[in-house]
Amino acid sequence: MKVKTPSKLEKILAAGHLAVTSECGPPRGSDMEKISEKAELIKDYVDAINITDNQTSVTRxxxxxxxxxxxxxxxxxxxxxxxxDRNRIALQSDILGAAAFDIHNILCLSGDHQSFGDCAQGQNVHDLDSMQLAQTVRLMRxxxxxxxxGDISRPPQMFVGAAANPFADPFEIRVPRLAKKIAAGVEFIQTQCIYNMEKFELWLQIAGDRGLLDNVYILAGVTPFKSAGMAKYMKNRVPGIxxxxxxxxxxSDTPKEKQAEEGVKICIEQIQHLKEIKGVxxxxxxxxxxxxxxxEIVKASGLYPRPSVE
Amino acid sequence: MIVADRKPVEEIIEEVKDHDKILILGCNECVTVCEAGGKKEVAVLASVLRMHFLNQGQTVRIDERTLQRQCDHEYLEEVRDIIDQYNAVVSLACGVGVQFMAEKYHATPVYPGVNTVFMGVTEERGLWTERCQGCGECILARTGGICPISRCAKRVLNGPCGGSTKGSCEIHKDVVCAWQLIVERLKALDRFDDYEKLSALKDWSTDRAGGPRKVVREDLQDESKDT
Incomplete structure (x- = not known):
């Protein structure tokens, strides 16, 4: 695919490298050092870092x-x-604000319902939905x-992404939904955490058969288990996983003190497996x-060092 | 219909406690059907209030009346000759009726006796659910007759969002995912291909966002003038 923005992430993907991204959640306060510390930890091992937007509707x-x-x-x-949290005025305004600092990647999401967060009594906006936000960024760009x-002077130059969950219900619309996002102008996808490899591969295969994978980059989402408890929680309590x-x-069969290590090992195996799948x-x-x-995960998965691009 | 729910009686008592001549005014339309503000509920509230004031040792006159509607001039006019006998009205109509009553009888305090909740249906006795938010530009033709504005917690026009699980909304397992319903309905109508049509940005100016709305029918206005 032709490179359309100055995004380093886009250039790495277009050059045919396997890209690596990760994410940081901003603090519940105004201490920027927290962001810098998290970023310092991972910066040499990833190509880009997502910053979450009031995730789970908790104010940050x-x-x-x-x-x-x-x-x-x-x-x-x-x-x-x-x-x-924003109507179309605020969304466009923030996009321009980001563009002013040459932020070249955006991930368009609808966001968790506010009832999960610390302002359950707040209003929600949803003037646009996530696909319409992607359309908006593409229009602006x-x-x-x-x-x-109206005309935009110095338009944003953003590589446009969205999330996809191959495991949400109903399964039959998962690929049509991806098709819709691509039609809306989405250029890269970061998926929900993948544990069910078979289902993920089936989703990719159906998408590939429809020719969708020629028009979008798929970044497979992985999350290491820290403990057996977390694995159970993810299985039973987190919708769409x-x-x-x-x-x-x-x-569960791993002794408690070895569980974190085992979780990381599983994650590395998953990446190794996913690396071989066409469309990832x-x-x-x-x-x-x-x-x-x-x-450690990036190194052990053979994804280090990260490529440099012009 | 407009669905309302009864206000806690303590709240109503707090509203009217300083008045001694109170009219409880019901409405024979929607609030009667949803059993929140009809003749029966007027009688129940009146009894509770009488009991309360009796226990408090207060002498308060509480009368009952139920109008055919509280959203039309002609029915509200029916209380014009008695309104001066009261120093407060508790209207068990929806918020529309309460306001129209207040507009018409400018010097009489009118208190709401119900919480107006939504436009919806009676699924079964004792269970009413929302169907419409009056957005002013109906899109049901495109969504298989199921409204994502009123039935999706995020009113997404290109749903479902990632929170849809086994047919339920992420906010609660008892809340049906509107987009699951839309997908099922499109399939039943042999229109599943329509799912992939991107829904354009909605014009919310016909919704609440555009300010108080009105419907003007000049043809009908002219007809009224002629007769």
Missing amino acids: MCSLAACIRLKLMGLEPVLQMVTR DEAKFLGG EVPDELVKRM HGFHVMAIEWEEMVP
């Missing part, structure tokens, strides 16, 4: 400010933006136009509150 420092911090550190941020029709019984058993263009390593494990 804004994604944009944290992305600017990464940018000032010379790193490559992926601005996550949810449609829950490709046509240099606002939604209202499928953890096969044998993985839960493997974690890279990995999104979500080590939840465990960023320090990212370097």
